[in-house]
Amino acid sequence: MIYGYDYRLITESETDPYQPPTTDLFKALAKNPIAMFEGAQGAPRLSLGALPRLTAGNQIRSRIDAEQLATATGVSVLARLEAYSFGMLQSGTVRMSFSHRSSAGSGGSGGGNCQLVRVRGGASVVVATYVNTTTYANRVIDVPVLPGDLLRIEATSPVSPTGGGGTVQVFTSNIRLSNGGEDLWPGIPAPLEGMTYA
Numbered sequence: 086m087i088y089g090y091d092y093r094l095i096t097e098s099e100t101d102p103y104q105p106p107t108t109d110l111f112k113a114l115a116k117n118p119i120a121m122f123e124g125a126q127g128a129p130r131l132s133l134g135a136l137p138r139l140t141a142g143n144q145i146r147s148r149i150d151a152e153q154l155a156t157a158t159g160v161s162v163l164a165r166l167e168a169y170s171f172g173m174l175q176s177g178t179v180r181m182s183f184s185h186r187s188s189a190g191s192g193g194s195g196g197g198n199c200q201l202v203r204v205r206g207g208a209s210v211v212v213a214t215y216v217n218t219t220t221y222a223n224r225v226i227d228v229p230v231l232p233g234d235l236l237r238i239e240a241t242s243p244v245s246p247t248g249g250g251g252t253v254q255v256f257t258s259n260i261r262l263s264n265g266g267e268d269l270w271p272g273i274p275a276p277l278e279g280m281t282y283a
Contacts, residue, residue: 087123088116088119088120088123089123089125090116090117090119090120090123090125091116091120091125091126092117092120092121092125092126092127092128093109093112093113093116093117094127095110095113095114095117133174133175133176133232134176136174136175136270137175137267137268138175138176138177138267139175139176139177139178139179139230139264139265139267139269140177140178140264140265140267141178141179141180141227141263141264141265142180142263142264142265142266143180143263144263144264144265144266145261145262145263146262146263146264146269147171147261147262147269147271148259148260148261148262149168149169149258149260150258150259150260151258152256152257152258153166153168153256153257153258154166154254154255154256154257155240155242155254155255156252156253156254157242157252157253157254157255158252165239165240165241165242166239166240166241166255166257167237167238167239168183168238168239168240168257168260169183169236169237169238169257169260170235170236170237170238171235171236171262171271172233172234172235172271172272172273173230173231173232173233173234173235173236173272174232174270174271174272175230175232175267175269175270175272176230176231176232177229177230177264177267178227178228178229178230178264179227179228179230179236179262179263179264179269180225180226180227180228180261180262180263180264181201181224181225181226181227181228181236181238181260181261181262181263182223182224182225182226182259182260182261182263183199183223183224183238183257183258183259183260183261184221184222184223184224184257184258184259185199185215185217185221185222185224185240185255185256185257185258186217186218186219186220186221186222186255186256187217187218187219187240187242187253187254187255187256188219188252188253188254188255188256197216197217197240197241197242197253197255198214198215198216198217198240198241199214199215199217199224199238199239199240199241199255199257200212200213200214200215200238200239200240200241201213201224201226201228201236201237201238202236202237202238202239203228203230203234203235203236203237204234204235204237205231205233205234205235206233212226212228213226217240217242217255221256221258223259232272233272236262238257238260240255240256240257241255242254242255
């Protein structure tokens with residue numbers, strides 16, 4: 086239901102000691118909160134700082150458990166797997182955990198790496214890089230974030246996976262984004278400026 090209430094500023098003098106209560110004051114006290122939620126003209130707006138600030142922890146908020154893979158065949162062919170991405174709407178720190186490996190290709194062994202990347206303001210920063218091995222390795226890292234950030238997990242094979250044109254696969258699994266128990270609101274990653282995140 087939309088009420089369409091106007092927002093009325095309550096002056097300091099209306100709430101001073103010994104001021105007699107008025108009908109207008111009581112109506113403003115009752116209707117102003119509704120007017121604020123409905124976005125009435127002149128009403129205060131909710132800011133990003135009102136959303137819970139994120140802390141690192143083990144409460145899972147987003148996950149991809151299934152194994153994902155990308156395959157490279159032949160010399161000078163790179164297998165790239167974008168295994169996970171999440172756009173941030175809140176400030177704080179989140180915990181990323183995941184497993185990764187590469188296969189043993191024909192004519193040689195696997196390799197390449199797995200990276201955690203943070204994109205902020207259109208610029209990508211590699212937060213951590215891990216070398217792939219042929220058995221799953223488990224990684225956990227805490228990442229500071231701001232609204233508009235994008236977190237991405239990427240796995241890549243060697244450019245020449247087996248030294249002679251064989252095949253190599255890169256794998257990820259058990260990807261989890263966790264925090265200390267706060268609600269996590271997904272956002273659309275975008276370059277932002279002039280924002281207040283406190």
